[in-house]
Amino acid sequence: MAPVLARSEPRRLDVPRIGVHVPLSRLGLNADGTVQVPPVDRPEQAGWYAHGYTPGERGASVILGHVDGGGREGVFHELGRMRRGDAISVTRADGSVATFVVRSVEQVPKNRFPSQRVYGPLDHAGLRLVTCGGGFDRRTGHYTSNVIVYARLT
Known part of the structure; x- marks a missing residue:
């Protein structure tokens, strides 16, 4: 059994491959029902989607961060460099550390975002790291894709 x-709520995220070592904030839903993201003027921040599972629980725990913002690189600027087998650690409120191993990394167009695969139920403890990626559409002011890392508790 997995x-x-x-x-136990997450407090800190450590992703050695891309040099990420940050505290985590709580994220909820916007008024329109979309998932909140950290403030774009604070691109160094990452946040955990608090209406979902905590890292280590059975289910998909989701952590979001920006690729950039305010003319600066974001916490997940290098997320696309993650590879299968990379380690991710999440320090939790109870003092434990949940360690995950990357299973896959994908870039998908925003209009085909795999909501069920990212937020849906799992038969194991999973972690998703999500940021923007692909080209930048100057007309809309947004990136055209998302980069998603899928990891599993070890």
Whole structure:
């Protein structure tokens, strides 16, 4: 049986391959029902989607961050460099550390975002790291794709 941990909110994210070592904020939903993201003027921040699973629980825990913002690189600027087998650690409120291994990385057009695969139920403890990617559409002021890292608790 796959390992799982009791519910405990995440406090810190460490992704050695891309030099990410940051505290995590809580994210919810916007008024229109879309998932909140960290403030774009603070691109160094990452946040955990608090209406979902905590890292280590059975299910998909989702952490979001910007690729850039305010003319600066964001916390997930190098997320597309992640590879299968890379380690990700999340320090939790109970003092435990949930360690995940990357299973896959994909870039998908925003209009084909795989919501079910990112937020849907799982039979194991999973982690998703999500940021923007692809080309930048100057007309809309947004990137055209998302980069998504899929990881599993070890």
